[in-house]
Every structure is written in structure tokens, then in C-alpha cells.
Amino acid sequence: MACVVLDISLPLDRLQALYRGHVSRVQVTSRDGRRVNLPAHHLRPFVTHSGVHGSFELEFDDSGRLLALRRLA
Template identity: 35%
Template sequence: MNTIDVDIHISSDELQCAYEGVGTVFAHSLDGRSMRFPIKILWQFIGHDGIHGRFRIEYGMSGQFERVTRIA
């Protein structure tokens, strides 16, 4: 399984856009790679001020999403 670590900071206002149809997040990993993924994988981490933290995204050999974990 492959992993990528990203820092995510999405305000509650930006999350409102996601509810209205913007369904992807573009982020740069800690090692400089860029990636795009569906915001729905982060729904479990929504707080009153949005989604903030460092996350590890795990994906299979075909690039298919497997799991996301908050690491900081």
C-alpha cells in the first residue's frame, strides 16, 4: 500500500462550497507531490471551524483510495 501525507486546512466557508458541488481537494504532500482527491474522504474530520490537520492518505497500487488517518 502507498501513502501520502498532507497538511489540510479547509475553512467552514470552503466546506460550504463542497456541499454545493465542489467535490475535490487539491493539496501538496509534505514531500512535494501534488494530488487531487474527493473531499468526502475527509467528512469524518469536520469540526466547527472546518477541517484542519495532517493526514495520511493510503491508496492501493492502482491508485484507488483505501483509508485516511489524522496523524497530527
């Protein structure tokens, strides 16, 4: 299993497009330069009044399927 670290900063107004159904995926560049195309619904547990902000560890299997997304301290 592989992991990448993502630094995400999505303000609330950008997230509203997710809830309206206009956007279903979010593209983020990892710290090591890889582009990650993430289904937007995986960010819902991390939404605050200001949006989604912070560093996250994304764990995926050999075929690229998401196994876990965790906020880093």
C-alpha cells in the same frame, strides 16, 4: 501500498462549497511535494466547526485508489 502525509487547512467557508455541490474534489500538496486530488466526501468525517485542519495520512494502492485516510496525532 503507499502512503503520503497531507497537511490540510480548509476553513469552514471553503467547505460550504462542498456541501452545496459546487466542488467535488480537493487538491492538496503532500509533504513530499506530490499533488493529491482527493474526492471531497472523504473529508466529511474530519469536519469541525472551524473546517478541516490537521495532518492526515493517505494510503493508496498501486493503481492510485484510496484505501484509507487517517488523522495523525
